[in-house]
Amino acid sequence: xxxxxxxxxxxxxxxxxxxxxxxxxxxxxxxxxxxxxxxxxxxxxxxxxxxxxxxxxxxxxxxxxxxxxxxxxxxxxxxxxxxxxxxxxxxxxxxxxxxxxxxxxxxxxxxxxx
Amino acid sequence: xxxxxxxxxxxxxxxxxxxxxxxxxxxxxxxxxxxxxxxxxxxxxxxxxxxxxxxxxxxxxxxxxxxxxxxxxxxxxxxxxxxxxxxxxxxxxxxxxxxxxxxxxxxxxx
Numbered sequence: 721x722x723x724x725x726x727x728x729x730x731x732x733x734x735x736x737x738x739x740x741x742x743x744x745x746x747x748x749x750x751x752x753x754x755x756x757x758x759x760x761x762x763x764x765x766x767x768x769x770x771x772x773x774x775x776x777x778x779x780x781x782x783x784x785x786x787x788x789x790x791x792x793x794x795x796x797x798x799x800x801x802x803x804x805x806x807x808x809x810x811x812x813x814x815x816x817x818x819x820x821x822x823x824x825x826x827x828x829x830x831x832x833x834x
Numbered sequence: 835x836x837x838x839x840x841x842x843x844x845x846x847x848x849x850x851x852x853x854x855x856x857x858x859x860x861x862x863x864x865x866x867x868x869x870x871x872x873x874x875x876x877x878x879x880x881x882x883x884x885x886x887x888x889x890x891x892x893x894x895x896x897x898x899x900x901x902x903x904x905x906x907x908x909x910x911x912x913x914x915x916x917x918x919x920x921x922x923x924x925x926x927x928x929x930x931x932x933x934x935x936x937x938x939x940x941x942x943x944x
Contacts (some may be wrong), residue, residue: 724877725851726877760843760936760937761884761936762838762924762934762935762936762937763878763924763934764854765931765932768931776913778931801924808875810878812877812878814912819866819928819929819930819931820866820885821883822868822880822883822935823880823932824880825870825877825878825879826877827875827876827877828876828877830875
Protein backbone atom coordinates (compact mmCIF):
# COMPACT_ATOMS: atom_id res chain seq x y z
CA UNK A 721 0.00 0.00 0.00
CA UNK A 722 1.16 3.50 -0.76
CA UNK A 723 1.70 5.97 2.00
CA UNK A 724 4.04 8.20 3.93
CA UNK A 725 6.53 6.79 6.41
CA UNK A 726 7.97 8.97 9.13
CA UNK A 727 10.79 7.78 11.33
CA UNK A 728 11.56 7.55 14.11
CA UNK A 729 8.24 7.68 15.94
CA UNK A 730 9.94 9.09 19.05
CA UNK A 731 13.16 11.10 19.14
CA UNK A 732 15.07 12.62 22.01
CA UNK A 733 17.48 15.48 21.52
CA UNK A 734 20.05 16.91 23.86
CA UNK A 735 20.57 20.63 24.08
CA UNK A 736 22.78 21.88 21.23
CA UNK A 737 22.29 18.83 19.02
CA UNK A 738 21.01 18.71 15.48
CA UNK A 739 18.58 15.92 14.69
CA UNK A 740 17.07 14.77 11.41
CA UNK A 741 13.52 13.49 10.95
CA UNK A 742 12.89 11.20 8.03
CA UNK A 743 9.92 11.37 5.66
CA UNK A 744 9.52 8.98 2.74
CA UNK A 745 6.54 8.59 0.41
CA UNK A 746 5.73 6.04 -2.28
CA UNK A 747 2.66 7.81 -3.60
CA UNK A 748 4.49 9.47 -6.51
CA UNK A 749 3.39 12.81 -5.11
CA UNK A 750 5.11 15.95 -6.33
CA UNK A 751 4.69 18.15 -3.27
CA UNK A 752 5.78 17.49 0.29
CA UNK A 753 5.31 19.47 3.49
CA UNK A 754 6.51 19.62 7.09
CA UNK A 755 4.23 20.80 9.85
CA UNK A 756 4.81 21.34 13.54
CA UNK A 757 1.96 20.62 15.95
CA UNK A 758 1.76 22.04 19.46
CA UNK A 759 -1.21 21.59 21.80
CA UNK A 760 -3.95 24.12 21.11
CA UNK A 761 -2.17 25.64 18.10
CA UNK A 762 -3.13 23.41 15.24
CA UNK A 763 -0.56 22.76 12.54
CA UNK A 764 2.01 25.31 11.49
CA UNK A 765 3.90 25.02 8.22
CA UNK A 766 7.68 24.76 8.50
CA UNK A 767 8.84 24.07 4.93
CA UNK A 768 7.37 22.76 1.73
CA UNK A 769 8.67 21.50 -1.57
CA UNK A 770 6.82 21.36 -4.86
CA UNK A 771 9.59 19.77 -6.90
CA UNK A 772 12.92 18.03 -6.46
CA UNK A 773 15.81 20.31 -5.53
CA UNK A 774 13.47 23.17 -4.64
CA UNK A 775 11.79 24.13 -1.37
CA UNK A 776 10.27 27.17 0.30
CA UNK A 777 10.03 28.43 3.85
CA UNK A 778 6.73 28.25 5.63
CA UNK A 779 5.56 30.31 8.56
CA UNK A 780 8.04 29.01 11.16
CA UNK A 781 11.18 27.98 9.25
CA UNK A 782 13.72 29.50 11.65
CA UNK A 783 15.88 26.83 13.25
CA UNK A 784 14.94 24.18 10.68
CA UNK A 785 16.43 23.02 7.39
CA UNK A 786 15.30 20.62 4.67
CA UNK A 787 16.49 18.99 1.47
CA UNK A 788 14.69 17.44 -1.48
CA UNK A 789 17.23 15.42 -3.43
CA UNK A 790 14.73 12.71 -4.38
CA UNK A 791 11.02 12.92 -5.15
CA UNK A 792 10.30 10.32 -2.49
CA UNK A 793 12.20 11.88 0.38
CA UNK A 794 11.95 15.16 2.32
CA UNK A 795 14.04 15.03 5.53
CA UNK A 796 13.75 17.75 8.14
CA UNK A 797 16.71 18.78 10.31
CA UNK A 798 15.99 20.48 13.60
CA UNK A 799 19.08 22.52 14.35
CA UNK A 800 20.45 23.81 17.63
CA UNK A 801 19.15 27.22 16.59
CA UNK A 802 15.59 26.04 17.21
CA UNK A 803 15.11 27.09 20.83
CA UNK A 804 11.91 25.21 21.55
CA UNK A 805 11.95 22.07 19.42
CA UNK A 806 9.80 19.84 21.60
CA UNK A 807 6.72 19.15 19.48
CA UNK A 808 4.95 16.65 17.25
CA UNK A 809 6.17 16.86 13.65
CA UNK A 810 4.01 15.80 10.73
CA UNK A 811 5.05 15.24 7.14
CA UNK A 812 2.49 15.40 4.33
CA UNK A 813 2.37 15.09 0.58
CA UNK A 814 0.00 15.96 -2.23
CA UNK A 815 -0.48 14.78 -5.79
CA UNK A 816 -0.24 18.17 -7.38
CA UNK A 817 1.20 21.44 -6.32
CA UNK A 818 -2.34 22.68 -5.68
CA UNK A 819 -4.25 21.44 -2.66
CA UNK A 820 -7.49 20.31 -4.28
CA UNK A 821 -6.97 16.64 -3.45
CA UNK A 822 -6.03 17.34 0.12
CA UNK A 823 -2.90 16.12 1.81
CA UNK A 824 -1.80 12.64 2.85
CA UNK A 825 -0.13 12.66 6.25
CA UNK A 826 2.44 10.45 7.89
CA UNK A 827 1.96 9.20 11.44
CA UNK A 828 4.31 11.76 12.92
CA UNK A 829 7.50 12.02 14.97
CA UNK A 830 7.42 13.24 18.55
CA UNK A 831 10.59 15.12 19.37
CA UNK A 832 11.54 15.81 22.97
CA UNK A 833 14.47 17.82 24.26
CA UNK A 834 16.14 16.19 27.25
CA UNK B 835 -5.66 38.01 6.35
CA UNK B 836 -6.42 34.35 5.81
CA UNK B 837 -7.55 32.55 8.93
CA UNK B 838 -9.43 29.53 10.17
CA UNK B 839 -11.32 29.53 13.45
CA UNK B 840 -12.63 26.54 15.32
CA UNK B 841 -14.49 28.17 18.21
CA UNK B 842 -14.80 25.05 20.34
CA UNK B 843 -11.59 23.73 21.89
CA UNK B 844 -13.27 20.73 23.49
CA UNK B 845 -16.70 19.15 23.03
CA UNK B 846 -18.22 16.27 24.95
CA UNK B 847 -21.20 14.33 23.60
CA UNK B 848 -22.93 11.14 24.63
CA UNK B 849 -22.64 8.10 22.44
CA UNK B 850 -25.55 8.06 19.99
CA UNK B 851 -26.09 11.81 20.18
CA UNK B 852 -25.69 14.12 17.22
CA UNK B 853 -22.55 16.18 16.69
CA UNK B 854 -21.74 19.49 15.08
CA UNK B 855 -18.24 20.95 15.00
CA UNK B 856 -17.92 24.55 13.91
CA UNK B 857 -15.47 26.07 11.46
CA UNK B 858 -15.34 29.66 10.25
CA UNK B 859 -12.84 31.05 7.81
CA UNK B 860 -11.65 34.36 6.47
CA UNK B 861 -10.41 34.29 2.89
CA UNK B 862 -10.41 36.50 -0.20
CA UNK B 863 -12.41 34.02 -2.27
CA UNK B 864 -14.05 30.67 -1.63
CA UNK B 865 -11.14 28.40 -0.87
CA UNK B 866 -10.84 24.64 -0.79
CA UNK B 867 -12.30 23.46 2.52
CA UNK B 868 -11.35 20.31 4.39
CA UNK B 869 -12.03 18.40 7.58
CA UNK B 870 -9.40 16.07 9.01
CA UNK B 871 -9.46 13.75 12.03
CA UNK B 872 -6.49 12.86 14.21
CA UNK B 873 -6.33 10.02 16.73
CA UNK B 874 -3.84 10.47 19.60
CA UNK B 875 -0.23 10.19 18.46
CA UNK B 876 -1.22 9.69 14.85
CA UNK B 877 -1.28 11.66 11.63
CA UNK B 878 -4.30 13.35 10.11
CA UNK B 879 -6.87 11.53 8.00
CA UNK B 880 -9.01 13.36 5.46
CA UNK B 881 -12.74 13.12 6.26
CA UNK B 882 -14.13 15.25 3.43
CA UNK B 883 -13.46 18.24 1.21
CA UNK B 884 -15.36 20.93 -0.67
CA UNK B 885 -14.59 23.38 -3.42
CA UNK B 886 -17.72 23.81 -5.49
CA UNK B 887 -21.07 22.23 -6.26
CA UNK B 888 -23.51 20.82 -3.76
CA UNK B 889 -22.96 22.62 -0.48
CA UNK B 890 -23.66 19.49 1.56
CA UNK B 891 -20.67 17.17 1.32
CA UNK B 892 -20.58 13.55 2.41
CA UNK B 893 -17.40 12.07 3.81
CA UNK B 894 -16.06 8.92 5.33
CA UNK B 895 -17.14 7.40 8.65
CA UNK B 896 -20.66 8.84 8.33
CA UNK B 897 -19.59 12.49 8.53
CA UNK B 898 -20.98 15.32 6.45
CA UNK B 899 -20.28 19.03 6.24
CA UNK B 900 -22.27 21.98 5.00
CA UNK B 901 -20.72 25.00 3.30
CA UNK B 902 -22.49 28.29 3.95
CA UNK B 903 -21.00 31.11 1.91
CA UNK B 904 -22.98 33.84 3.67
CA UNK B 905 -21.60 32.76 7.04
CA UNK B 906 -18.10 31.75 5.83
CA UNK B 907 -18.66 28.50 7.63
CA UNK B 908 -18.01 24.83 6.96
CA UNK B 909 -19.45 22.91 9.90
CA UNK B 910 -18.96 19.18 10.35
CA UNK B 911 -21.87 16.99 11.45
CA UNK B 912 -22.65 13.43 12.34
CA UNK B 913 -26.16 12.22 13.22
CA UNK B 914 -25.10 9.60 15.77
CA UNK B 915 -21.67 9.57 17.39
CA UNK B 916 -19.83 6.35 18.19
CA UNK B 917 -17.22 5.94 20.92
CA UNK B 918 -14.59 5.44 18.20
CA UNK B 919 -15.20 8.99 16.96
CA UNK B 920 -13.34 10.38 19.98
CA UNK B 921 -10.40 12.24 18.44
CA UNK B 922 -9.24 15.70 17.46
CA UNK B 923 -10.82 17.31 14.44
CA UNK B 924 -9.20 19.95 12.28
CA UNK B 925 -10.75 22.27 9.74
CA UNK B 926 -8.41 23.43 6.98
CA UNK B 927 -8.77 25.95 4.14
CA UNK B 928 -6.66 27.29 1.32
CA UNK B 929 -6.01 27.71 -2.37
CA UNK B 930 -2.28 27.16 -2.89
CA UNK B 931 -1.39 26.10 0.63
CA UNK B 932 -3.40 24.74 3.51
CA UNK B 933 -4.15 26.62 6.74
CA UNK B 934 -5.38 24.68 9.74
CA UNK B 935 -7.60 25.63 12.61
CA UNK B 936 -6.47 24.97 16.18
CA UNK B 937 -8.59 21.85 16.39
CA UNK B 938 -11.56 20.62 18.42
CA UNK B 939 -11.10 17.70 20.76
CA UNK B 940 -14.12 15.40 20.88
CA UNK B 941 -14.84 13.28 23.94
CA UNK B 942 -17.60 10.67 23.73
CA UNK B 943 -19.40 9.65 26.94
CA UNK B 944 -20.72 6.11 27.22
